[in-house]
Amino acid sequence: xxxxxxxxxxxxxxxxxxxxxxxxxxxxxxxxxxxxxxxxxxxxxxxxxxxxxxxxxxxxxxxxxxxxxxxxxxxxxxxxxxxxxxxxxxxxxxxxxxxxxxxxxxxxxxxxxxxxxxxxxxxxxxxxxxxxxxxxxxxxxxxxxx
Amino acid sequence: xxxxxxxxxxxxxxxxxxxxxxxxxxxxxxxxxxxxxxxxxxxxxxxxxxxxxxxxxxxxxxxxxxxxxxxxxxxxxxxxxxxxxxxxxxxxxxxxxxxxxxxxxxxxxxxxxxxxxxxxxxxxxxxxxxxxxxxxxxxxxxxxxx
DNA sequence: AAAATATACTTGCATGAACAAGTATATTAA
DNA sequence: TTAATATACTTGTTCATGCAAGTATATTTT
Numbered sequence: 001x002x003x004x005x006x007x008x009x010x011x012x013x014x015x016x017x018x019x020x021x022x023x024x025x026x027x028x029x030x031x032x033x034x035x036x037x038x039x040x041x042x043x044x045x046x047x048x049x050x051x052x053x054x055x056x057x058x059x060x061x062x063x064x065x066x067x068x069x070x071x072x073x074x075x076x077x078x079x080x081x082x083x084x085x086x087x088x089x090x091x092x093x094x095x096x097x098x099x100x101x102x103x104x105x106x107x108x109x110x111x112x113x114x115x116x117x118x119x120x121x122x123x124x125x126x127x128x129x130x131x132x133x134x135x136x137x138x139x140x141x142x143x144x145x146x
Numbered sequence: 147x148x149x150x151x152x153x154x155x156x157x158x159x160x161x162x163x164x165x166x167x168x169x170x171x172x173x174x175x176x177x178x179x180x181x182x183x184x185x186x187x188x189x190x191x192x193x194x195x196x197x198x199x200x201x202x203x204x205x206x207x208x209x210x211x212x213x214x215x216x217x218x219x220x221x222x223x224x225x226x227x228x229x230x231x232x233x234x235x236x237x238x239x240x241x242x243x244x245x246x247x248x249x250x251x252x253x254x255x256x257x258x259x260x261x262x263x264x265x266x267x268x269x270x271x272x273x274x275x276x277x278x279x280x281x282x283x284x285x286x287x288x289x290x291x292x
Numbered sequence: 293a294a295a296a297t298a299t300a301c302t303t304g305c306a307t308g309a310a311c312a313a314g315t316a317t318a319t320t321a322a
Numbered sequence: 323t324t325a326a327t328a329t330a331c332t333t334g335t336t337c338a339t340g341c342a343a344g345t346a347t348a349t350t351t352t
Contacts, residue, residue: 010281076332095331
């Protein structure tokens, strides 16, 4: 237990929280400016489907470290935007497989470039070495808390 | 612009996002386990009031880097929990001053200790030097994006 | 003083998150 | 084979966020 007086501004939680929020907001803004009607969270799902199309909701939830309820509603919204579709599993009727639509596939490169652009904006002036070190520390924090 | 293939798992945004979420969740959990009915975001407001009681909503929004609408509703929820109160400004009737209730003051130490505990949990196994470096990088990211 | 603008705050809407409870279908155990 | 349990997904509730629009009050301009 630390004995320092607590100061919100200087705390790890606060800095993480704000850096994360600013980065999500910036990506959303970059998407919007380029007429991609997709949120950061939806992009997390799409990104997994670009790696491999036709995954179950459960698997998408696991690899994105979120609960099924959350993924279920993200998929609802992606469907509403015409970017993915639900298909029943051939033998197991509990399972939905999620597939990209043509439109979903079409926007892949655009989204990826904006994601890369956002990372570049966020890491401006930070050395490759510092960035690597930070990513490793973030991994350690995630490991500690999961 | 980077030329690497985009990989969500390895990206700064993803790691920030998840580290931040895990940390908020852990703090919420720590609050809950100790019967403090307060969210991380509400704690951000309370923490400012512990530094100085009787601030305007606008000022709370500025120092916490969020919009007034968000603060307005956080205050609503803090009032619902009996932790703060709105008082009209003496001369300027547009302004609310936010004050801690007795109950709000009473829980200060408990909340602070749990915030410190959460930071300790998150930074387990990370050297003081690495942690300092990471906080500085997070500041740089915030500076880049704000 | 009246009109225009700025400030402080609130409300509405869409999105997302955590948690708990519910539904349908599969699998396992008795 | 029936009952119990596990799995995959959905829905309801409360809280939070971003954005835009709305209300009330102050201040500035004309």
